[in-house]
Amino acid sequence: MKIGGGVVNGASRATRHGRGISSLSACSSSFSSPEHISFIKNVAAAQPPQHLSHLLRLLKARGQSIISPGAKQGLIPLAIPLAKSSSGALTALLRWPTAPPGMEMPVVEIQKHGVWLLAKNVDQFIHRILVEEDANNSLEGIDKLFRAAGEAGEKLYKKGNFIKWKNSDIDVYLLRQVGLFPDVIERKVMHHFAKGDHVSALVTGEFYTKKEHFPGFARPFVFNAELLLRVGRNLEAKDAARGALKLPWWTLGCRYQEVAQIAHWEDKQIKYIKEKMTEEGKQEDLNKGKGPTQIALDEAAFLLDLASVEGTWDEYVERIAECYKEAGLHDVAAFVSYRE
Known part of the structure; x- marks a missing residue:
């Protein structure tokens, strides 16, 4: 894994689930996005971003092709596709099952193993x-x-x-x-390195990981681990990588195996979550006082993690949807399982 490899191309597992939906006025421009707005309201059961139509027109003006929001085959099931560039890069909205504060519907780029955060919201x-x-x-x-x-x-x-x-x-x-953007912060760090200012690079790398900046995203911790490794602080790098792997793996911005290598965990975490999903593991959690709803949400999160390892999203969709049903999030379950 090379430090600074995240370029624009690239939560705790459960917080609150919002259901508020309000009507949006029709866009007066010659191009509007009734399909995307309707999809977000009726399928994703979420509030469409106020300026979504404007963003879609903007992406189209930049030469991207607007695509159907239901074209989710082969993608992480939490994505709402928006547009595709000539290089094949896919811009989408992320519909969290239970969104971290301030990250209700961020703009992301879809990658094989997950997503890369482009902006915290449409306006940004x-x-x-x-x-x-x-x-x-x-x-x-x-x-x-x-x-x-x-x-x-x-x-x-x-x-x-x-x-x-x-x-x-x-x-x-x-x-x-x-606002704060992952690729911009990572570029600033590399500029500090290029000038030989390792102190500023490390300070900026630590700033990147502050939980209020990119809640729910593991990428800052991955980058910081790479940074620490680069300056020979191997033990701190290992801790940072392990912190990253405690967040959704589909937000790492790279392959799981690259981070697990820094963490010295190899397949340890994969084995751990598979054990947690067994009947014995679930019963152990119940005995410790964890409720059935949280156990179902945890299993859905674990399944998303496993799917991200090889990017085999469609193989896990049905069971992920069932977990959300068990947790009482029927709208989320319907959204996850939706395919055109």
Whole structure:
């Protein structure tokens, strides 16, 4: 595993489950997203992001192909597909079964073994796209994207703001004016390394792992483990990798085996969760006072972890859906099992 390998292309297992749904006004633009909005409301049983239509128009203006939200075959079952680039990169929304605070429906890129976080929410992603296009000094390009983004673009970013800013570093602008992004933080760390400033690199790497920044995502801990390994702090790297593997494996941003190697666990965690899913393991949890609902949620999380190891999502979908039914999350179960 190479440090800095996460590029844009790349929760505790149970918190609250939100059901609130409100109507959205029809988009007045020539392009709208009734299919995606309807899918999120009626199948995913969630609140559609306010500016989802604007994001879809923006992605289309950038040359991506809008795809059906129900085209979930072969993908992690928590994804709501949005668009595909010419390189095959798939942008989607993540519908958590039980979302961590502040991460209700983040924008992600689908990978074989899970997801890479692109932005915590739709507005943040729109904002970033506009800033980066403005930084390219392409008047035609920014005008095209602003027309696509419509009122959302006008609300989130004023053309020329980056050019007027006192610092010409686009990454600094994004982090200070737009929000935190995994790839931007990782790039900042590598810049510190390139300048020989290992102290700043390590401080930034530790900042990356603060739980309030990317709740539910293991990637910051994976990157920090790589960072510590690089400077010879092997014991701390092992601890960081083990911390990553206590979070959903489909948020590692890489293959499970790469992180397990740093953690010196190999297949230990795989064996552990398989034991937890046996009748004996479930009975042990019951004896310890864990309720049936939590045991069912844990099993669903374990199954998602196992599916992520080889990216064999479809093999696990049916049982994952059954677990959510057992936990009383029937809407989530229907969403997980949905296929066109």
